[in-house]
Amino acid sequence: MDDLLADFVAETREMLEASEGELIAWEADPSDQSRLDAIFRFVHTVKGNCGFFDFPRLEQLSHAAEDVLAEVRAGRRVPDAELVSAVLAVIDRIGDMANAIEAGQEFPKGGDEALIAALQENAVAELSAMDSDPDVQDELTATKPDTAPSIQRSIRLPVDLLDRVMSGVSDMVLARNDLAHRLRQAGTQPTIDGPFERLSTILTDVREAITRMRMQRIEHLFGAFPRLVRDLSGELGKQVMIDLEGGDVELDREMIEMIRDPLTHIIRNAIDHGIEKPADRLKLGKREIGLLSIAARQAGNRISIVITDDGRGLDEGKIAAAAVANGLLTKAECEALDREEILQLVFEPGLSTAKEVSAISGRGVGLDIVRDNLEKVGGSIKVTSTFGEGSLFYLQIPLTLSIIAGLTVEIGGQRFAISQSYVEEILDMAGSDREFADIGETAMVTFRGERVPCLQLGKILDLTAELPVREQILVMLRLANGDIFALAVDRIHNHGDLVVKPLAPAIMATELYGGTTLLEDGNPVLLLDTPQMALNAGLVSDTRSQYALGAEKLSQESEDDKQHAMLFTDLDGRRKAMRLELIQRIETINSDVIEIADGRVRAVVDSEILPLIGLSEQSDPTGKVRVLRLSDGSSELLYAVGRIEDAVELQSDLVQVEDEPLIEAIALVDGHSVSVVDGHAIFGKFGSVPKPTRTLVCRLPDSNWAQTVLAPLVKSAGYEVTRPTGGTADVIITLDASEQGSGNADGGPPGSNQKIIQLRSQPDAELPEESRAGSIYRYDRDALLAALRRFGKGEAA
Amino acid sequence: MNDLLLVAQVAGRRCAFCAISIRSVIEIGEITPIPGTPAMVLGLAALRSQTLTVIDCRLAIGEAAAELPTDARAAVVEVDGHPYALVVDSIEDIAETASEVDTVLGGFGERWARVARGMVETTSGPVLLLDINKMVDSPIQSHRAA
Numbered sequence: 001m002d003d004l005l006a007d008f009v010a011e012t013r014e015m016l017e018a019s020e021g022e023l024i025a026w027e028a029d030p031s032d033q034s035r036l037d038a039i040f041r042f043v044h045t046v047k048g049n050c051g052f053f054d055f056p057r058l059e060q061l062s063h064a065a066e067d068v069l070a071e072v073r074a075g076r077r078v079p080d081a082e083l084v085s086a087v088l089a090v091i092d093r094i095g096d097m098a099n100a101i102e103a104g105q106e107f108p109k110g111g112d113e114a115l116i117a118a119l120q121e122n123a124v125a126e127l128s129a130m131d132s133d134p135d136v137q138d139e140l141t142a143t144k145p146d147t148a149p150s151i152q153r154s155i156r157l158p159v160d161l162l163d164r165v166m167s168g169v170s171d172m173v174l175a176r177n178d179l180a181h182r183l184r185q186a187g188t189q190p191t192i193d194g195p196f197e198r199l200s201t202i203l204t205d206v207r208e209a210i211t212r213m214r215m216q217r218i219e220h221l222f223g224a225f226p227r228l229v230r231d232l233s234g235e236l237g238k239q240v241m242i243d244l245e246g247g248d249v250e251l252d253r254e255m256i257e258m259i260r261d262p263l264t265h266i267i268r269n270a271i272d273h274g275i276e277k278p279a280d281r282l283k284l285g286k287r288e289i290g291l292l293s294i295a296a297r298q299a300g301n302r303i304s305i306v307i308t309d310d311g312r313g314l315d316e317g318k319i320a321a322a323a324v325a326n327g328l329l330t331k332a333e334c335e336a337l338d339r340e341e342i343l344q345l346v347f348e349p350g351l352s353t354a355k356e357v358s359a360i361s362g363r364g365v366g367l368d369i370v371r372d373n374l375e376k377v378g379g380s381i382k383v384t385s386t387f388g389e390g391s392l393f394y395l396q397i398p399l400t401l402s403i404i405a406g407l408t409v410e411i412g413g414q415r416f417a418i419s420q421s422y423v424e425e426i427l428d429m430a431g432s433d434r435e436f437a438d439i440g441e442t443a444m445v446t447f448r449g450e451r452v453p454c455l456q457l458g459k460i461l462d463l464t465a466e467l468p469v470r471e472q473i474l475v476m477l478r479l480a481n482g483d484i485f486a487l488a489v490d491r492i493h494n495h496g497d498l499v500v501k502p503l504a505p506a507i508m509a510t511e512l513y514g515g516t517t518l519l520e521d522g523n524p525v526l527l528l529d530t531p532q533m534a535l536n537a538g539l540v541s542d543t544r545s546q547y548a549l550g551a552e553k554l555s556q557e558s559e560d561d562k563q564h565a566m567l568f569t570d571l572d573g574r575r576k577a578m579r580l581e582l583i584q585r586i587e588t589i590n591s592d593v594i595e596i597a598d599g600r601v602r603a604v605v606d607s608e609i610l611p612l613i614g615l616s617e618q619s620d621p622t623g624k625v626r627v628l629r630l631s632d633g634s635s636e637l638l639y640a641v642g643r644i645e646d647a648v649e650l651q652s653d654l655v656q657v658e659d660e661p662l663i664e665a666i667a668l669v670d671g672h673s674v675s676v677v678d679g680h681a682i683f684g685k686f687g688s689v690p691k692p693t694r695t696l697v698c699r700l701p702d703s704n705w706a707q708t709v710l711a712p713l714v715k716s717a718g719y720e721v722t723r724p725t726g727g728t729a730d731v732i733i734t735l736d737a738s739e740q741g742s743g744n745a746d747g748g749p750p751g752s753n754q755k756i757i758q759l760r761s762q763p764d765a766e767l768p769e770e771s772r773a774g775s776i777y778r779y780d781r782d783a784l785l786a787a788l789r790r791f792g793k794g795e796a797a
Numbered sequence: 798m799n800d801l802l803l804v805a806q807v808a809g810r811r812c813a814f815c816a817i818s819i820r821s822v823i824e825i826g827e828i829t830p831i832p833g834t835p836a837m838v839l840g841l842a843a844l845r846s847q848t849l850t851v852i853d854c855r856l857a858i859g860e861a862a863a864e865l866p867t868d869a870r871a872a873v874v875e876v877d878g879h880p881y882a883l884v885v886d887s888i889e890d891i892a893e894t895a896s897e898v899d900t901v902l903g904g905f906g907e908r909w910a911r912v913a914r915g916m917v918e919t920t921s922g923p924v925l926l927l928d929i930n931k932m933v934d935s936p937i938q939s940h941r942a943a
Contacts, residue, residue, distance in 0.1 A: 461832035
């Protein structure tokens, strides 16, 4: 059978199954508009497909049904039991016909007319006549056994059966690991090792296939969003365009269900509160149509979903005020938070900045539940936003619920596992002079300029640690709300994928463990429930304490003074440091992508040509070169290094240097002096500014002042300056309104694509406010540059 | 009605479990202790690729286990989908019931009454039939009460 035809049949049957429930519900309540819509869509799709495949009978049937349903939808006909029965009869017939098509059989003739006639108004008699007509009945029933599908391309399975298979395979993997361990102990046995290897490979394949069976493309979830957005924006009188990306990312179907509500909620919020009405958007200089984009990406074992809108963004002032008004925080606590921290308050229960309660997204409930639900499955959510320009929600969720990346740690001779997703960093206390203080019962450790609480796993579990605290290893764990705490352990072992199994209730009752897993040697190990531990320790008991910790940022260690840098040895063997903020990535490039021309060195990375600096003058690079990829936000460059050491904290007492242009200062790191590379200087010297697609031409007024004073400024903004008369120009600058007329007379009327900047000689202070608008004081450098840049951007885009 | 029972010594008494609910009797290997759990939860043990929660029946009942002999074998049961290994003094044999489950006058004593289903006559004498669900449940209750 033709593939297309098979698809058609499969689709029809799929929709038939899906709409079966709708049909029943519609029958119970024929006035239910949404059910009606679903059934209408079904017959409509069938009709369209039939035309394509040339099935006149199917088309006729679905067309008739569609007509009637359209009448009902338009309110011209009241659905009654007879009508519903007639539609159901037609849909049954469509299903039977689809079966016949799949089996490659001819569907018995006749009967269609009676069904179609039954759809017409006052057709009661016909339908009941048909019901009692033995021929038609026989025909319908007789076709059924014959049309048993001969080709079955897909089957439907209950999810718990899949789960059982999945857990069976997980067990097999563990049993395999156990066997592998025993075989290793027994030494090499060629007769067993070979088949065992094969078994192992097969098992890996099977496991992958089973995992995929549970996977679903996130498209299934995304599919409903365009409709949701359309309906919502229509209801609210807004225009919103949705952009979906990464629909082919696959994740556990259970996970898809878990994130359905949170995503829907965020979308509703974005449309209701975020995106402005078209008229308001135009006033703000935005496009009339708001843009909502949702992008999914897979990164290792996690999926990240980013939802952005270009609406009004979050107002941190309002959020802070609401938090204070609702008693989440005191005013002083609020003031100690930075903007990012305030924005995260939207996830706190009982906080809403919405001025009005609307039907779409309620008030005060929502985002806290969104966060709770995501955290329940090991996910997290963050928000960033620029007021007036839009907001961005960043969700992270694990791929599946049962396999997690874990880290094995040891305390008091016993091993435990920690979910890798919480681990921020691992610090070795031994040999470090990290500040550590016992504040009462709580230990605090300084991490990235903040004092964070340090829990001792030994104390929590009542095990005797083998090492004193100062020689232990700190696992820095980040909680879903962004707070960090340290967990002190004796040792760190390997990490890997863990198949997590549930624990007996008696063990769960301890609130210490989240599950158990078997190590490769076959011994069980417990997965620590770190968020719960933090909760038990009172680290996240309420908002107050968690933000109070954030406010504990030491004043003398504010961001200005605590700076982080990457320590490296350059190709001349000098130790240098590069500010971490500049470093985008560390890359290894082949020397053959390096080009040296005109004394400038460039290299190709990710099909981009970037300037490369830091190469030693004497030596030609050979083999592989490690480079730091630096970015100043708009342009990028590469910095070749010899060896990369570590990220360090720069002390506040940097010694400025004068004689070396590319070195910002000398810093002391572990008693050695290190040159800190001057990011400003290297980007100033080597960074390439992204060029607009073509140089814009600007016409200046005909005056000495314009040619001598204004022209250099305009040129520096990236414009080409043209003669005062003749030629075409993209932007025209006029000085004082009187000159505008002469400018036009000389150069012809300004075209529709020309933009005019009007300058005037009077400073702002000498003019009444209303006559200032539309022109710029000629020495208002900032306003002038801004205007030039705005036009330049518009043209480049 | 002749049901099969697994007869075991628990805290010096002859007791029995319904043989139907016993999945197997295994040699317990290494037990991974679980810090923070009640004493009757001895820890986790691996059975093939499964993880068993090991429960000491004597401690679950409330008797002291220290001076009692302990069988290296344990009975594996499953309650609410979780597999458990029940540790007792010694596992004796399989016996057939010879009577209905009955209570005795004066009761079994408070601690035993909680986990007992009743007295049963077997081919090898009377035994106390223990309730497996209560046995693995009890740690939670005592933990919550504590």
